[in-house]
Amino acid sequence: xxxxxxxxxxxxxxxxxxxxxxxxxxxxxxxxxxxxxxxxxxxxxxxxxxxxxxxxxxxxxxxxxxxxxxxxxxxxxxxxxxxxxxxxxxxxxxxxxxxxxxxxxxxxxxxxxxxxxxxxxxxxxxxxxxxxxxxxxxxxxxxxxxxxxxxxxxxxxxxxxxxxxxxxxxxxxxxxxxxxxxxxxxxxxxxxxxxxxxxxxxxxxxxxxxxxxxxxxxxxxxxxxxxxxxxxxxxxxxxxxxxxxxxxxxxxxxxxxxxxxxxxxxxxxxxxxxxxxxxxxxxxxxxxxxxxxxxxxxxxxxxxxxxxxxxxxxxxxxxxxxx
Amino acid sequence: xxxxxxxxxxxxxxxxxxxxxxxxxxxxxxxxxxxxxxxxxxxxxxxxxxxxxxxxxxxxxxxxxxxxxxxxxxxxxxxxxxxxxxxxxxxxxxxxxxxxxxxxxxxxxxxxxxxxxxxxxxxxxxxxxxx
Amino acid sequence: xxxxxxxxxxxxxxxxxxxxxxxxxxxxxxxxxxxxxxxxxxxxxxxxxxxxxxxxxxxxxxxxxxxxxxxxxxxxxxxxxxxxxxxxxxxxxxxxxxxxxxxxxxxxxxxxxxxxxxxxxxxxxxxxxxxxxxxxxxxxxxxxxxxxxxxxxxxxxxxxxxxxxxxxxxxxxxxxxxxxxxxxxxxxxxxxxxxxxxxxxxxxxxxxxxxxxxxxxxxxxxxxxxxxxxxxxxxxxxxxxxxxxxxxxxxxxxxxxxxxxxxxxxxxxxxxxxxxxxxxxxxxxxxxxxxxxxxxxxxxxxxxxxxxxxxxxxxxxxxxxxxxxxxxxxxxxxxxxxxxxxxxxxxxxxxxxxxxxxxxxxxxxxxxxxxxxxxxxxxxxxxxxxxxxxxxxxxxxxxx
Numbered sequence: 008x009x010x011x012x013x014x015x016x017x018x019x020x021x022x023x024x025x026x027x028x029x030x031x032x033x034x035x036x037x038x039x040x041x042x043x044x045x046x047x048x049x050x051x052x053x054x055x056x057x058x059x060x061x062x063x064x065x066x067x068x069x070x071x072x073x074x075x076x077x078x079x080x081x082x083x084x085x086x087x088x089x090x091x092x093x094x095x096x097x098x099x100x101x102x103x104x105x106x107x108x109x110x111x112x113x114x115x116x117x118x119x120x121x122x123x124x125x126x127x128x129x130x131x132x133x134x135x136x137x138x139x140x141x142x143x144x145x146x147x148x149x150x151x152x153x154x155x156x157x158x159x160x161x162x163x164x165x166x167x168x169x170x171x172x173x174x175x176x177x178x179x180x181x182x183x184x185x186x187x188x189x190x191x192x193x194x195x196x197x198x199x200x201x202x203x204x205x206x207x208x209x210x211x212x213x214x215x216x217x218x219x220x221x222x223x224x225x226x227x228x229x230x231x232x233x234x235x236x237x238x239x240x241x242x243x244x245x246x247x248x249x250x251x252x253x254x255x256x257x258x259x260x261x262x263x264x265x266x267x268x269x270x271x272x273x274x275x276x277x278x279x280x281x282x283x284x285x286x287x288x289x290x291x292x293x294x295x296x297x298x299x300x301x302x303x304x305x306x307x308x309x310x311x312x313x314x315x316x317x318x319x320x321x322x323x324x325x326x327x328x329x330x
Numbered sequence: 331x332x333x334x335x336x337x338x339x340x341x342x343x344x345x346x347x348x349x350x351x352x353x354x355x356x357x358x359x360x361x362x363x364x365x366x367x368x369x370x371x372x373x374x375x376x377x378x379x380x381x382x383x384x385x386x387x388x389x390x391x392x393x394x395x396x397x398x399x400x401x402x403x404x405x406x407x408x409x410x411x412x413x414x415x416x417x418x419x420x421x422x423x424x425x426x427x428x429x430x431x432x433x434x435x436x437x438x439x440x441x442x443x444x445x446x447x448x449x450x451x452x453x454x455x456x457x458x459x460x461x
Numbered sequence: 462x463x464x465x466x467x468x469x470x471x472x473x474x475x476x477x478x479x480x481x482x483x484x485x486x487x488x489x490x491x492x493x494x495x496x497x498x499x500x501x502x503x504x505x506x507x508x509x510x511x512x513x514x515x516x517x518x519x520x521x522x523x524x525x526x527x528x529x530x531x532x533x534x535x536x537x538x539x540x541x542x543x544x545x546x547x548x549x550x551x552x553x554x555x556x557x558x559x560x561x562x563x564x565x566x567x568x569x570x571x572x573x574x575x576x577x578x579x580x581x582x583x584x585x586x587x588x589x590x591x592x593x594x595x596x597x598x599x600x601x602x603x604x605x606x607x608x609x610x611x612x613x614x615x616x617x618x619x620x621x622x623x624x625x626x627x628x629x630x631x632x633x634x635x636x637x638x639x640x641x642x643x644x645x646x647x648x649x650x651x652x653x654x655x656x657x658x659x660x661x662x663x664x665x666x667x668x669x670x671x672x673x674x675x676x677x678x679x680x681x682x683x684x685x686x687x688x689x690x691x692x693x694x695x696x697x698x699x700x701x702x703x704x705x706x707x708x709x710x711x712x713x714x715x716x717x718x719x720x721x722x723x724x725x726x727x728x729x730x731x732x733x734x735x736x737x738x739x740x741x742x743x744x745x746x747x748x749x750x751x752x753x754x755x756x757x758x759x760x761x762x763x764x765x766x767x768x769x770x771x772x773x774x775x776x777x778x779x780x781x782x783x784x785x786x787x788x789x790x791x792x793x794x795x796x797x798x799x800x801x802x803x804x805x806x807x808x809x810x811x812x813x814x815x816x817x818x819x820x821x822x823x824x825x826x827x828x829x830x831x832x833x834x835x836x837x838x839x840x841x842x843x844x845x846x847x848x849x850x851x852x853x854x855x856x857x858x859x860x861x
Contacts, residue, residue, distance in 0.1 A: 044340045045585035048348045052355075145466055216579055217651050294336050295651040297579025299800060302654060336649060339641075340582065349589045363618070365603035386515035414518045414609050419617060428603075 016106050016115070020274070021099050029278075030248035031061040036282060037251070037289050044293045061248070065241050073237030080141040087141070088235075088242035091134040095246055098127040098253045102260060103182040104277055105270045118180045121173055124257055125166060128212065131250055132158050135214075135221065138243070139231035150230030153300050154221040157211060160307035161218075165208035167315035168201040172261050175322050185265020195264060197325060201318045202262045204311055206284075209254045210291055211303065213247070217295040218303060255284040364430040365415045367408050372448030375425040377402045381417035390417060400450040408434065408442040423451075468804055470499050475808070476573075477815035483796065483804065490804070493796035495789055500816045508779040513539055513613060513748065516776065520766075521607050523781065524817045526569060528607050529562045530759035531766075531781070531817070536611045537692060538755030538768045542748040543613070551615030551740045552693045557731045558601065558610050560724045564635070565594040566760035567717045567724075570812050571642065574714060577805040578655045583645065590638045593631050600624055615741025625732050636725050643718045647711070656711040660795040660807035663708060672791040673784045674762025675720070676811050678704045679712035686758040700727050710810040746774050759784055761812045783817030 016022060035050060035058050042049030050057025075084055100115055101124050107116035132154055139151025173179055175194060176187035188195045211218040221230045229235075235243060259265070259280035266276040298306070351358060368390075377400075382390045389410040395401045417426045436442050466485055470478035480496030504523055508516050520535040521528040533555060540547060547555075568591040575583035595605045601624060602608035610616050646652065662672065667680040677684055685702040687695045703719035705712035752769040762784025769778040788811040795807050 040344075043344050043348070045582050046343045046346060046348055046589055047350045047585060048352065051352055145464070149466070216581070219579065290337065290340065293340055293582045295580070296575065296583070296649070296655060298651050298654060299803075301800075336582070336645060349592075361600045361603075363603050364599065365609075384512075384514055386511060386518040412518060412522075413604070414607075415603065415617075416514065416518065416609075419612070 012106055017100070020270075021102065021104050023096065026096055026099050026249055026252070027245070030245065030252045031065065032058065033252050033255070033281070033285055034061040034248045037285055040286065040289045041293055044290070065245060068241035068244070069238050071237045073239060074234075076142060076144065076234050078143045079234065080143075083137060083141040084234075085239070087134055087138045088239045088246065091131055091246040092242050092249065094127055094130050094134070095249045095253055098124055099249065099256070101127070101181065102253070102256045102266075102277075103185060104266050105273050107182050109182055109186055112180065116180065116182045118178070121169070121179055121181050121184070121261070124181070124253075125169060128250070128254060128257070129158070129162060131246065132212070135231045138235070139221075142231075142234040144234050146229065146233045147231055150221045150233070154214075154231060156300050157214075157218060157220065157303050160304045161208045161211035161311070164204055164307055164311040164315040165212065167312070167319055168205040168208065169257065169261055171201045171315075171319050171322050172198050174319065175326055177326075181260050182265070185260050185267075188262075188264045189267060192264070195262065197322065198262055198318075200314065201322075202258070204315055204318070205258055205262070206287055206291065207311065208307075209258060210288055211307075213251055213254060213288075215288065216292045217298050219297060220300050220303070251285065251288075252281060255281040255288070258284050360430050360432065362430070364432070365413050365428050366430040366432055367411060367413065367434060368406055368415070368417050368426055368428055369444065370404055370406070370446050370448075371425045371427065372404075372446050372451075374423045374451050375402075375404075375448060376423055376452075377450045378422060380420040380422065381426055384416050384420040386414060386416065387412045395447065402448060402450060404446045404448070406444045408444060409439045425451075470496075475813075475815075477813070479813070479815045481796075481804070481808070490796055490799050493793050495793060497789075497815075502816075505779055505781065508776060510775065512746075512774045513744075513776070516779070517611055517613070518607075518609060520781075521609060523783070524814050525606050526566050527562065527759045527761060527764075527814060527817065529558055529610070530757055530764050531783075532609070532611045533559060534755050534757035534759075534764050534766045535768070535779075536613055537757065538753045538766050539613050539748065540744075541753045541755070542751050542768060542770050543745055544749075545614050545742055545744055547615040547742060548739045549694070549736045550619075550738045553731050553735050554616045554618075554620060554740065555611060556693050556695070556698070557620075557728060558598070558608055558616075560727050560731070561594060561598055561601075562608075563724050563760045564721060564728075565591055565598070566812075567721045568594065570717060570760075570809075571646065571714070573809055574656075574710075574806070575646075575652070577809045578652055580649070580652050583642075583649075583652070587642060590635065593635060597628055597631055600627065612741055613744040615739070617741070619740050620735070625735070629729065629732060632725055632729060636722070639718065639721050639725070643722075646714060646718065653711065655803075655806065656714060657707075657709060659710045659799065659803045660810055661709050662791055662795050666794055667708075667791060670790040670794060671787050672762075673787045674759075674812070675713050675716045676762070676788050676791060678702070679716045680708045681706045686756050686763050690756055692755075692757065694731075698727055698730055710806055713810045747772060761785060761814055761817075762787060781817075783814065785811065785814045785817050788813075 018024060038060070039049040039057065050060035053059045053063045075081065101120050103116050107113060112118060135154045136151045139147040139154065142148075172188065172195075173184055175198070176184045178184055178187065210216075214221055232240060232243060256277070259277075263280050263283070266273040266280065268276060377392060379392055382392050387410045389407040389412075391405045391407065393403050393405075395403045413428075415428050418424075418428055434442065464485065466483050468475070468481040468483060470480045478499035480499070482494045482496065483490045484492040504519065508519055511519060517532050517536060520531045523531045568587055572584040572587040572591070575581070575587065598608055599605045601620065602610045602618060610618060662676070662680055664680045664682060667677050667682060672680070673684075681704055683702045683704050686692070687700070688702050700723050703716050703723060705715045705719075707715075748770040750770055750772045752767070755766045755768070757764045757766075764784055765782040767778070767780040767782075768776055771777040792808065792811055795810075796804065799807060
């Protein structure tokens with residue numbers, strides 16, 4: 008029975024099949040919302056209201072010719088997309104959707120898994136850097152250096168703001184943090200500034216406008232992905248979609264109270280809360296324009312990091328006052 | 331911060347109809363004077379060759395098929411035509427007109443040419459001609 | 462570590478092929494170089510083979526956005542050669558289409574600036590409103606691009622009451638939307654952060670490097686052909702020359718938005734004071750031997766056509782000096798000491814119309830300072846001869 012449950016967990020939900028279908032659905036939702044905000048139609052005609060469009064794009068990319076540049080580092084160039092997809096999919100397994108119990112930590116829900124999830128989310132940045140570097144193309148190199156430059160900006164505020172609710176909830180385990188905020192909803196309101204800062208930092212991690220400098224189409228062609236085509240590009244794009252869902256899931260767990268109720272109510276909760284976070288991210292994407300890399304650094308160190316530190320101090324004070 | 335200047339406008343558009351149409355399942359109407367492709371009304375053509383002379387793209391070709399019976403053959407090469415309607419302006423009897431079709435692309439060049447065989451009409455050209 | 466980044470000829474930032482080669486040091490540009498000629502089509506040679514009437518349509522197709530400006534500049538010159546004077550109503554309709562084209566071109570530019578900066582929502586909204594102008598132009602002239610409303614001696618189509626009312630109603634909508642874009646484009650923080658201080662061109666540099674159009678006017682120099690050398694009916698129409706003082710891309714944006722609002726006023730004046738009468742006069746087939754220079758204020762700057770006739774029904778020589786050609790030297794100056802991330806914006810700020818600017822190449826011999834115009838076939842033979850003797854390089858570099 009336990010093996011059957013584990014297999015279902017790994018393959019069905021929240022395993023590989025669910026990841027594929029839900030992340031393509033999340034991409035459709037993001038694209039349709041972005042289009043409607045801009046008074047145009049978005050994907051239509053593939054499936055009802057264009058729902059199958061990201062899957063169609065994936066299949067199309069898989070069937071295109073795959074070119075490896077002559078001077079690129081063969082092994083790394085080929086292996087990176089698969090590595091990236093594997094890493095973010097592993098991150099999905101750590102979100103507390105079902106098959107966990109609050110009293111017994113298991114392999115997928117243990118003390119400290121919030122740190123592991125943050126670490127897993129910062130690995131894709133290095134994968135992008137290595138992808139750009141191993142392409143040995145001028146535009147990819149510039150894109151790769153921009154990816155790392157941005158990392159120095161948003162990583163610190165992201166860590167601070169995501170760990171702030173953990174400090175208040177007195178636990179390093181995602182399932183326990185979510186349960187704490189479900190039982191004390193007023194304390195969740197204190198984390199709202201941290202939520203807003205975390206939204207901005209997650210937007211930077213996912214490399215979406217206003218932070219889509221590394222693959223800025225109008226400046227450096229494709230940035231880190233200039234030389235990728237065919238199957239490798241399909242896997243990279245799927246990786247970016249899964250990263251979106253995992254980051255949205257992380258924010259929903261830590262700030263919005265998690266996904267209670269077991270299998271089916273938990274699934275509905277998961278969908279609603281992640282779609283809410285993606286709605287806010289999409290609104291941020293439609294409102295702003297791209298800013299320069301040096302402006303990202305100055306923005307994060309002048310505004311985001313100090314605000315995150317102040318928020319952490321306030322939470323520590325409140326925790327002292329409560330206990 | 332003035333970040334929120336744009337957001338109400340954006341959110342309002344979520345509830346409006348989109349400004350784009352789902353072509354090719356829905357099409358917009360063209361105005362009545364739209365310059366589509368030229369066509370000939372052979373009953374009133376006097377074969378003066380003004381359109382052939384003035385066409386910038388050399389898209390009109392008039393040949394004599396029978397000198398005695400005054401029979402002519404006109405070919406309009408719609409694949410060369412630039413849809414400027416100069417032939418309509420040059421024609422002294424209004425025999426050349428423009429329709430308003432715009433979806434005229436084809437896989438084969440030869441299918442886009444239009445041909446007429448006609449006898450030259452005896453019609454008085456209009457008093458003022460447009461230059 | 463400095464290395465050279467080629468922007469173009471194929472690049473998503475450019476709408477047309479041009480080769481910009483920038484030498485960068487990290488993210489800062491140290492040197493810039495422009496390579497032209499990718500879009501050369503031999504328009505001036507072709508114009509010598511076609512009659513005066515056929516050339517109107519050829520001149521239109523030099524550019525898609527400023528098609529009416531080239532056609533009008535040419536037709537003005539030819540009317541001077543043939544010594545005919547078009548009637549007032551014809552001139553009013555011609556200038557009405559000119560101002561509508563200016564509106565559509567500036568709205569297009571605003572959207573493109575938003576897209577280059579990454580501000581896609583702004584781009585979509587502005588282009589949605591540009592559709593109103595395109596629909597008006599389609600109703601008046603029969604086509605959305607390449608209006609072909611000019612004939613030698615006047616215009617080809619007339620306006621009726623229904624069309625005039627439709628244009629005046631649409632003007633109201635456009636005025637309201639443009640006021641909103643002015644507020645948005647100049648106060649949205651991330652957008653302004655990309656535009657302010659970028660592409661600085663001082664007043665002295667602008668005059669010395671012969672910049673034209675909004676690029677010049679954003680550096681505080683109030684030069685506009687419509688005021689300095691009025692053609693058609695511009696001496697009767699009241700309007701102001703718009704300038705800005707900030708000498709950067711934000712200034713150019715502000716100048717274009719102000720010109721947009723001025724154009725709405727001009728269109729309203731033209732429609733309310735449209736005189737009655739014929740719309741064209743008959744033009745002869747031949748022109749007497751003479752030469753003429755015709756100037757016109759296109760949306761991008763000053764457009765100059767030089768036409769020479771020799772008594773036949775075809776021109777002897779036709780030379781086009783498009784405004785973008787005059788702005789290239791200023792662009793190189795603006796690119797130095799900027800960031801790579803600003804290259805698309807600086808380049809877009811001069812509103813480049815590369816296909817307007819591609820004309821024949823003059824080769825100057827550096828040692829003897831002699832000029833010769835070289836044909837493509839002899840250049841090709843020369844290059845094949847030289848390439849045969851060189852070993853095939855694995856990594857070719859552009860010889861700078």
